[in-house]
Amino acid sequence: xxxxxxxxxxxxxxxxxxxxxxxxxxxxxxxxxxxxxxxxxxxxxxxxxxxxxxxxxxxxxxxxxxxxxxxxxxxxxxxxxxxxxxxxxxxxxxxxxxxxxxxxxxxxxxxxxxxxxxxxxxxxxxxxxxxxxxxxxxxxxxxxxxxxxxxxxxxxxxxxxxxxxxxxxxxxxxxxxxxxxxxxxxxxxxxxxxxxxxxxxxxxxxxxxxxxxxxxxxxxxxxxxxxxxxxxxxxxxxxxxxxxxxxxxxxxxxxxxxxxxxxxxxxxxxxxxxx
Amino acid sequence: xxxxxxxxxxxxxxxxxxxxxxxxxxxxxxxxxxxxxxxxxxxxxxxxxxxxxxxxxxxxxxxxxxxxxxxxxxxxxxxxxxxxxxxxxxxxxxxxxxxxxxxxxxxxxxxxxxxxxxxxxxxxxxxxxxxxxxxxxxxxxxxxxxxxxxxxxxxx
Numbered sequence: 174x175x176x177x178x179x180x181x182x183x184x185x186x187x188x189x190x191x192x193x194x195x196x197x198x199x200x201x202x203x204x205x206x207x208x209x210x211x212x213x214x215x216x217x218x219x220x221x222x223x224x225x226x227x228x229x230x231x232x233x234x235x236x237x238x239x240x241x242x243x244x245x246x247x248x249x250x251x252x253x254x255x256x257x258x259x260x261x262x263x264x265x266x267x268x269x270x271x272x273x274x275x276x277x278x279x280x281x282x283x284x285x286x287x288x289x290x291x292x293x294x295x296x297x298x299x300x301x302x303x304x305x306x307x308x309x310x311x312x313x314x315x316x317x318x319x320x321x322x323x324x325x326x327x328x329x330x331x332x333x334x335x336x337x338x339x340x341x342x343x344x345x346x347x348x349x350x351x352x353x354x355x356x357x358x359x360x361x362x363x364x365x366x367x368x369x370x371x372x373x374x375x376x377x378x379x380x381x382x383x384x385x386x387x388x389x390x391x392x393x394x395x396x397x398x399x400x401x402x403x404x405x406x407x408x409x410x411x412x413x414x415x416x417x418x419x420x421x422x423x424x425x426x427x428x429x430x431x432x433x434x435x436x437x438x439x440x441x442x443x444x445x446x447x448x
Numbered sequence: 449x450x451x452x453x454x455x456x457x458x459x460x461x462x463x464x465x466x467x468x469x470x471x472x473x474x475x476x477x478x479x480x481x482x483x484x485x486x487x488x489x490x491x492x493x494x495x496x497x498x499x500x501x502x503x504x505x506x507x508x509x510x511x512x513x514x515x516x517x518x519x520x521x522x523x524x525x526x527x528x529x530x531x532x533x534x535x536x537x538x539x540x541x542x543x544x545x546x547x548x549x550x551x552x553x554x555x556x557x558x559x560x561x562x563x564x565x566x567x568x569x570x571x572x573x574x575x576x577x578x579x580x581x582x583x584x585x586x587x588x589x590x591x592x593x594x595x596x597x598x599x600x601x602x603x604x
Contacts, residue, residue, distance in 0.1 A: 250489040256481050259484075301458035303455050404457070404458055405454070407453075408457030409457065411458055412461035415458070415465070419462075419465045420465065420468060423473060
């Protein structure tokens with residue numbers, strides 16, 4: 174809850190949805206934003222420290238866990254960690270084999286990273302919405318939004334990474350000419366329709382990363398808002414709605430990580446194919 | 449910021465959620481993991497058992513082969529011995545038979561010689577009588593001198 178005993182619901186929600194922003198304020202210079210308006214005034218040149226910190230932490234957790242599993246890996250009976258990691262690994266590998274039809278050693282590790290990383294970041298959502306903001310408030314930090322995937326910056330960042338790979342492999346596999354031909358001569362193979370094709374194909378291309386990012390962000394953000402709304406119920410009633418919603422989110426969290434990964438792989442697969 | 453009942457409410461909800469996970473979410477995952485572990489362990493076990501079995505079977509086969517080879521050589525040796533024996537026996541028999549034949553031939557020859565001597569003797573005595581008759585011109589009674597002549601012939 175925010176400062177003061179009387180807290181308006183609007184303020185509570187807005188406070189919870191505000192990232193910890195560090196940026197170049199026109200008046201205060203490089204500083205932490207102390208309100209949403211200040212964060213907005215910083216414009217593009219600002220960083221969400223909470224999103225960065227938590228996503229990097231989850232990435233490190235992923236690397237540490239899987240590295241550890243890789244180190245203790247045996248060909249004999251696997252231990253618990255190795256067993257779990259192997260299962261995730263096999264799951265992602267079979268998914269890539271099903272969705273990716275080219276030959277590229279980069280795709281499977283990319284898919285594994287995306288899946289596990291997004292899964293870990295989404296899972297942070299299960300933690301009650303007030304725990305970390307409250308904890309950081311004690312430490313003197315005003316804002317703390319711990320789920321990186323409820324920040325469009327994080328999801329768009331990942332989607333842009335995938336988009337760059339799509340462009341890179343489209344050009345690498347088909348050549349600049351081939352890629353340009355694909356953009357201008359499909360779906361209507363006639364010179365008079367080249368502008369129309371170009372318009373259509375470029376929109377279709379740009380929509381790919383955008384839809385990837387917005388789908389993940391939208392699902393996570395909406396879920397987060399509802400968690401915050403539930404948290405405003407009387408304290409004895411919170412569990413009535415919070416528990417079912419959290420249980421439902423076990424599904425959402427996994428599903429959204431899976432969808433992001435599968436679609437990335439499918440987009441990359443079509444980037445490898447000649448049309 | 450201040451702590452209020454919201455936090456407690458969320459804690460209750462979180463506790464229930466964690467309980468739910470422990471009760472209903474974790475067991476199937478854990479079961480799947482254990483099943484997988486067990487399957488791998490069983491597979492490895494079966495493989496090592498099979499290789500051990502193979503080793504035993506190979507050893508047995510080798511053992512059997514060695515035994516049969518030994519037996520074969522024994523049989524061969526026996527057969528050799530037996531054949532040598534048979535040859536020896538045959539040789540012995542042949543020698544005995546030969547000796548027997550020689551002996552019988554010798555006795556037959558002796559008989560033959562004796563008979564010839566007997567014949568000769570009787571003919572000589574006959575000739576002597578004829579000679580004496582011629583000399584004495586029938587003055588000798590053959591009956592009367594028979595005994596004498598026989599004695600003469602026996603002396604020959």
